[in-house]
Amino acid sequence: MSHSLSMRTWNNYAGRVMSMACQRPLRAHLGFVRMHSGTISFGCRNVNQVDRSFSVSTTRSQEQTQSQDQKKIKILFFGSDSFSVPHLEALLAEKEKPGSIIERIDVVSPKERTKKSKRDAEDSPLTLLAKQNNLKTYPSPDRKGGFDAWTFPEDKDVAAWDFGVVVSFGWFLPDNVITRFKKAGINVHPSLLPRYRGSAPLQRAIMNQDKVTGVTVQLLDPNEFDAGKILAQAEVNMPENPTYRSLESLLAKKGGELVVDVVNNFDERRRDAKTQDPALVTKANKISREACKIQWNTWDAPRAERLYRANGFRYPMSTLWKVQDTDKHLSVSLFDLFTIDKALPASEYVLEDSQSVATLGSTPGTIFYHKPTESFHVSCANGSLLGISALQFEGKKRVSAKDFYNGYKIRSGVSRFEYS
Numbered sequence: 001m002s003h004s005l006s007m008r009t010w011n012n013y014a015g016r017v018m019s020m021a022c023q024r025p026l027r028a029h030l031g032f033v034r035m036h037s038g039t040i041s042f043g044c045r046n047v048n049q050v051d052r053s054f055s056v057s058t059t060r061s062q063e064q065t066q067s068q069d070q071k072k073i074k075i076l077f078f079g080s081d082s083f084s085v086p087h088l089e090a091l092l093a094e095k096e097k098p099g100s101i102i103e104r105i106d107v108v109s110p111k112e113r114t115k116k117s118k119r120d121a122e123d124s125p126l127t128l129l130a131k132q133n134n135l136k137t138y139p140s141p142d143r144k145g146g147f148d149a150w151t152f153p154e155d156k157d158v159a160a161w162d163f164g165v166v167v168s169f170g171w172f173l174p175d176n177v178i179t180r181f182k183k184a185g186i187n188v189h190p191s192l193l194p195r196y197r198g199s200a201p202l203q204r205a206i207m208n209q210d211k212v213t214g215v216t217v218q219l220l221d222p223n224e225f226d227a228g229k230i231l232a233q234a235e236v237n238m239p240e241n242p243t244y245r246s247l248e249s250l251l252a253k254k255g256g257e258l259v260v261d262v263v264n265n266f267d268e269r270r271r272d273a274k275t276q277d278p279a280l281v282t283k284a285n286k287i288s289r290e291a292c293k294i295q296w297n298t299w300d301a302p303r304a305e306r307l308y309r310a311n312g313f314r315y316p317m318s319t320l321w322k323v324q325d326t327d328k329h330l331s332v333s334l335f336d337l338f339t340i341d342k343a344l345p346a347s348e349y350v351l352e353d354s355q356s357v358a359t360l361g362s363t364p365g366t367i368f369y370h371k372p373t374e375s376f377h378v379s380c381a382n383g384s385l386l387g388i389s390a391l392q393f394e395g396k397k398r399v400s401a402k403d404f405y406n407g408y409k410i411r412s413g414v415s416r417f418e419y420s
Contacts, residue, residue, distance in 0.1 A: 090256030175222035185220035198284035206310035296364035301384035336389035
């Protein structure tokens with residue numbers, strides 16, 4: 001209604017509205033009349049002090065409320081390991097915010113992981129989080145049967161989930177699963193796709209000394225891993241000397257923020273989604289145990305140390321140790337690796353003879369015991385030295401370099417690790 005109405009017109013209008021509104025005009029009186037933002041509200045009060053209000057915007061308000069109710073979404077979250085946990089935590093935190101559109105979250109995760117006995121069996125990190133928050137959980141596919149033997153979750157309270165959110169799940173979701181979601185199946189991948197498609201993007205970023213990495217939220221592709229349209233990306237500067245675990249934690253936090261943004265703004269993100277450029281695709285294949293065997297004659301120390309930071313959480317670096325006075329070789333795992341940035345005085349090393357100092361950093365695989373740090377310094381390619389603080393023979397306990405030196409009659413500057 002225009003604010004320029006004449007007083008007479010206004011009074012006539014207000015009187016007609018009040019006459020219609022109050023069924024017993026002798027028992028009611030005008031409570032208030034106010035104008036704001038183009039909305040006019042009227043009130044009438046009877047002797048029982050029961051308030052009634054009338055507004056020309058009531059219908060619009062009801063429509064907005066209904067629209068908000070319709071936007072409420074249900075999420076089926078697929079995950080397993082420590083990388084997936086912060087993403088579920090972020091969605092749970094968003095769900096608890098006033099006005100959140102997230103109504104419900106259910107979880108698909110691995111069954112309990114069995115150790116040596118049933119008493120030692122434990123849930124996956126994601127399953128533990130789900131149980132702590134009283135979320136309904138469903139088992140992920142069995143390793144033998146896969147999705148062919150897997151039954152899609154059914155719940156009498158859920159006609160259909162709006163989103164399937166997949167984070168470090170370990171399975172490729174087929175099209176007949178993806179299409180069960182009303183809006184979409186989406187995935188969080190810890191790289192700036194199309195760079196580093198595959199199962200080891202964090203490891204490759206560390207090994208390749210990338211300065212910038214990031215997180216991508218993509219639509220699930222029904223034909224190929226990590227090939228979906230990009231809904232959102234966030235760049236992250238690489239910290240100095242990251243390990244797999246430290247980088248995982250950093251990117252998981254960013255990924256949690258990103259997936260919440262995509263869920264809240266999905267229509268807009270889908271509208272602006274980008275197709276990946278095939279010419280820019282690089283692969284990040286899984287790193288095998290075999291690939292962690294140090295090649296002393298061709299690897300320099302920084303390469304070995306980077307691989308340890310990238311993949312040491314899964315497989316230790318390893319080498320061969322020749323048993324003295326025999327032809328027998330034993331595999332030995334190496335831990336707590338570091339590089340030596342500058343040449344150290346020969347006086348700091350235990351040297352078996354005067355000639356051994358000449359081989360310091362020159363003959364690959366040669367072991368030197370460094371007294372101040374109680375560690376081994378091993379010669380690598382290009383004259384570099386790799387520091388080793390702990391070692392472990394297969395089937396034996398891990399020991400310090402000092403104990404290894406004293407127990408296995410290491411001849412510092414003479415004894416060598418070998419390579420296959």
